[in-house]
Amino acid sequence: MAWWGTKGASDPTRKNRFLVEFGNGGVLLSVSSVTKPSVTIEKKEYRMINHFYNYPGIPKWEPITIKFVDNKIWGEGAKRSTAHVLYEMLVASGYVDPDKSATVRETIPVIGTSKAAMMDNSFGDGTARIYQLDHEGKRSLENWELKNPIITKISWGELDYGDDGLVEYTLDISYDYAVYSNE
Numbered sequence: 342m343a344w345w346g347t348k349g350a351s352d353p354t355r356k357n358r359f360l361v362e363f364g365n366g367g368v369l370l371s372v373s374s375v376t377k378p379s380v381t382i383e384k385k386e387y388r389m390i391n392h393f394y395n396y397p398g399i400p401k402w403e404p405i406t407i408k409f410v411d412n413k414i415w416g417e418g419a420k421r422s423t424a425h426v427l428y429e430m431l432v433a434s435g436y437v438d439p440d441k442s443a444t445v446r447e448t449i450p451v452i453g454t455s456k457a458a459m460m461d462n463s464f465g466d467g468t469a470r471i472y473q474l475d476h477e478g479k480r481s482l483e484n485w486e487l488k489n490p491i492i493t494k495i496s497w498g499e500l501d502y503g504d505d506g507l508v509e510y511t512l513d514i515s516y517d518y519a520v521y522s523n524e
Contacts, residue, residue, distance in 0.1 A: 354482060358474040361407060364465030371412035371423045375471055378485050378519040379403045404493060404515045411508040423510055427495050433462035434492060459491050469514060483523055487516040
């Protein structure tokens, strides 16, 4: 028996117990996977006479990727899909379809995609959250709050006649920094 299988010794965290939440829309139900935050610490190297000495530099938070399964959302008299929600996030951030830009310019000035618009309109309160849950899926063991997230890539997947798997979309998010808590 593995070391974590002994009675009462430990409770390893499972990869499939998590929730992702944006400040504007609550828990995202069609998420199939998410990368947790990671940080790279820049190394500074200094030379003194005939030796090199290493010192830590500035931390840089790496982007995360969220994968979604295409899912139709029914309710409130309308049908929406994950693809539609991702496109709404893009539009909410300031993107204007070139075919519609003439009509939009008549009503509001087009200023393009901005960080403030993306944070406020696509992410609500300017945060994205990842909750890692216990073995029962009830209590949060690890929380990550991504501050000032921006969308860097949306991919609406790939189609293939030779594959009967689920359609997956990806959303790449960069952020200024992440805050960890276990509350």
